[in-house]
Amino acid sequence: MGEAVLLYSGADPKGMMPPSPSKSKSIHKSSGKLFRHKDKERSGSSSSSGGGNNGNSTNSSSSSSSNSSSSSNKRDDPLDLKECPLSLPVVGSLDHTRSLPRYTSLVNAEGVSMEELDGLQLELELLLSSVLVRQMAVNTQLTIIHQLEKGKIISKPPVSPGKKMKREDGDRPSKKMKEANGKPRDVVTTPGPPPGIKPSKVKCSVQKYEPVFDVPDLGPPEQPKPPPPKNDITNRFWAYVEQYCQEITVEDIKMLEDLINAPNDDSDYYKTPPLGRHYTLRWAQEDLQDEQKEGLKLAEGKKKGIKGESGNSDLSDKLLKEVDMNGCSDDVAPLGPLTQRLIAGLVEENVLVSDIENKGVDGLGHTRPGLIKSLGLGSASSLEKKIKKELQEQGVMETDYGNEDDDDEILMELRRCQTELRAVSNHNISQLTRLLNLARDSLVRHDLKKRLRDADQKVLEAYRTIAASRQKKKTPSKKDKDIAWKAIKDREEVLFTMEDYKFLFKVVLIGNAGVGKTCLVRRFTQGLFPPGQGATIGVDFMIKTVEIEGEKIKLQIWDTAGQERFRSITQSYYRSAHALILVYDISSQPTFDCLPDWLREIEQYASCKVLRVLVGNKTDREDRELPTHVGEEFAHRHNMYFIETSAKEADNVEKLFIEIAKELTQLVRSGHFDKDSKVGDLSPQDVSNVTLPPARETRSEFACCSRWLSSST
Numbered sequence: 001m002g003e004a005v006l007l008y009s010g011a012d013p014k015g016m017m018p019p020s021p022s023k024s025k026s027i028h029k030s031s032g033k034l035f036r037h038k039d040k041e042r043s044g045s046s047s048s049s050g051g052g053n054n055g056n057s058t059n060s061s062s063s064s065s066s067n068s069s070s071s072s073n074k075r076d077d078p079l080d081l082k083e084c085p086l087s088l089p090v091v092g093s094l095d096h097t098r099s100l101p102r103y104t105s106l107v108n109a110e111g112v113s114m115e116e117l118d119g120l121q122l123e124l125e126l127l128l129s130s131v132l133v134r135q136m137a138v139n140t141q142l143t144i145i146h147q148l149e150k151g152k153i154i155s156k157p158p159v160s161p162g163k164k165m166k167r168e169d170g171d172r173p174s175k176k177m178k179e180a181n182g183k184p185r186d187v188v189t190t191p192g193p194p195p196g197i198k199p200s201k202v203k204c205s206v207q208k209y210e211p212v213f214d215v216p217d218l219g220p221p222e223q224p225k226p227p228p229p230k231n232d233i234t235n236r237f238w239a240y241v242e243q244y245c246q247e248i249t250v251e252d253i254k255m256l257e258d259l260i261n262a263p264n265d266d267s268d269y270y271k272t273p274p275l276g277r278h279y280t281l282r283w284a285q286e287d288l289q290d291e292q293k294e295g296l297k298l299a300e301g302k303k304k305g306i307k308g309e310s311g312n313s314d315l316s317d318k319l320l321k322e323v324d325m326n327g328c329s330d331d332v333a334p335l336g337p338l339t340q341r342l343i344a345g346l347v348e349e350n351v352l353v354s355d356i357e358n359k360g361v362d363g364l365g366h367t368r369p370g371l372i373k374s375l376g377l378g379s380a381s382s383l384e385k386k387i388k389k390e391l392q393e394q395g396v397m398e399t400d401y402g403n404e405d406d407d408d409e410i411l412m413e414l415r416r417c418q419t420e421l422r423a424v425s426n427h428n429i430s431q432l433t434r435l436l437n438l439a440r441d442s443l444v445r446h447d448l449k450k451r452l453r454d455a456d457q458k459v460l461e462a463y464r465t466i467a468a469s470r471q472k473k474k475t476p477s478k479k480d481k482d483i484a485w486k487a488i489k490d491r492e493e494v495l496f497t498m499e500d501y502k503f504l505f506k507v508v509l510i511g512n513a514g515v516g517k518t519c520l521v522r523r524f525t526q527g528l529f530p531p532g533q534g535a536t537i538g539v540d541f542m543i544k545t546v547e548i549e550g551e552k553i554k555l556q557i558w559d560t561a562g563q564e565r566f567r568s569i570t571q572s573y574y575r576s577a578h579a580l581i582l583v584y585d586i587s588s589q590p591t592f593d594c595l596p597d598w599l600r601e602i603e604q605y606a607s608c609k610v611l612r613v614l615v616g617n618k619t620d621r622e623d624r625e626l627p628t629h630v631g632e633e634f635a636h637r638h639n640m641y642f643i644e645t646s647a648k649e650a651d652n653v654e655k656l657f658i659e660i661a662k663e664l665t666q667l668v669r670s671g672h673f674d675k676d677s678k679v680g681d682l683s684p685q686d687v688s689n690v691t692l693p694p695a696r697e698t699r700s701e702f703a704c705c706s707r708w709l710s711s712s713t
């Protein structure tokens, strides 16, 4: 596309629409009159001058006018073309910057974005439809010209049905133009042949017409505007993709299982038919026969003149018959192909005739039993080898024939293909197995999603119940709270199960109030040191996934309240804990002195398999009361791990939890814990034990659900 793109110029600001009938009518009127030519030659010359202005009515009309004026003496009967439906719309060049701004900017720009491409497509579609309209209009004009050239007037240009044709001059409509005698009146209509028509073929003589209808509007016939081409690519794309986005069903899994477990006995496919003789041997045999036949023909030719040679001819006949009868089986050709060819050559040259007859070697290389040995040649095969070796040494034979038992090229190729096929087949099976596992996982996830939807619904119902109580300024009943907690925990459990991890470990922090348990948890899970927070109420938990040896380990970290009054609540969390972190404050002797009490609780409520870790927190503080070795000794005495941390300075906090995760992973692998520690770490009993005392505020920011539940109390 470039300046060559021509569109209608006219009222359409973009220049993309054909001119209105009224506009083209005025143009037509200004084009003046066309003349009936006197003869065909003049007609031809006139048409050629007009035809040069192909597609430009302004030039065409002016040209016609000038022609008509300059050669008015050669023409007569100027024809009023008011009735001619021919219209020549003005076509101007397109101003791209105005009508195709995006196209122009894209041509000048360096890069094209997808959005610009969309816009460009719209512009081009518009341009295409405009060109189509113009093409149709031009075709109509061409048809009119052709019919004019044939001497027929198109009285009515095609108009849309139902539209009344307006008369321009107010004449009465539909009157047949007839002479008084009833014959149709002669009407001269053709100004000359259209461009490209040979003058000899142009009929410009007076034509007789059937009734001529009045010519209505001379504007261009209305053409139905073709709809712009639709961009259906997106629909087709989604129709194609949709089938691959559907959920996995049990049928899909069954189909995969069938494919994998299909009978794997494809040994039939790998059988190759027994290999015949090597093609080189066959060809050698065929060559030998041909040569023998040639030799026999020669011998026959000599037979007439040389009587003594008749024996040779008889021998050849005999040998040939034998060949025909026995074919080329190995039994009758004990000599190798090289030997046979050598003998055949000698027979042909009549060098060996007497020897053959005397010594019993026929022309096909068949020997009498014991002949080879009697000649001192060893065996037929050794003779063949000798000949081959000799020929190879002399450079006559380059390659070895190879062993007949070896695979030839085709068989080798077959075996190679079979090996490849086996590899592909094995690969397919492994991929199918992988796909099956993925499909099963997907099915499980689908089931989990459904469970999650149900859990969401239950949480929502519980929320509504408690919100309703709040609206009535009532404290929710214990039963409602229990239901709400259970709904929340069920939901959390589903969420945990949905996540992809190897193990889920429950780690519980215990210790006196204010030792920094919450700060340790927040530092590890959120990476922050919370300023000025209140005491923990009951329990709270947070989740963090860590990666140990390339596997995801989920830590469910429970922060318990250190205050004595919550002890009954927190104790219930010891039981299902995989690890217990007993925290004391290194700047507070009393927190250390309480450790034996905490140990007794652990003994009483926790599992004997639980991993126990002693943590001395707040190492950043300068008022340390407990040296490190004191904590170490205590831990050693009670068979505990020991570490000192600072939640404030993030010192050893990460290490504390990572080491616990590593240790627990090893313990699980060694069979210390159940392998399914991933699930079921919280029993419904644990959940139901969580009761919150009234008028307390939790600091949990983990679950919005727990926040609203707590704040409601």
Ligand SMILES: Nc1nc2c(ncn2[C@@H]2O[C@H](COP(=O)(O)OP(=O)(O)OP(=O)(O)O)[C@@H](O)[C@H]2O)c(=O)[nH]1
Residues within 6 Å of the ligand: 511, 512, 513, 514, 515, 516, 517, 518, 519, 520, 530, 531, 532, 533, 534, 535, 536, 537, 560, 561, 562, 563, 617, 618, 619, 620, 621, 645, 646, 647, 648, 649
């Ligand atoms: N200097 C210092 N202060 C800390 C550190 N850890 C916690 N604290 C402060 O100790 C106070 C208590 O911290 P918490 O994390 O709420 O203690 P807790 O053990 O969770 O207390 P309860 O929730 O009542 O059991 C807060 O004022 C913290 O700012 C630390 O590592 N260094």
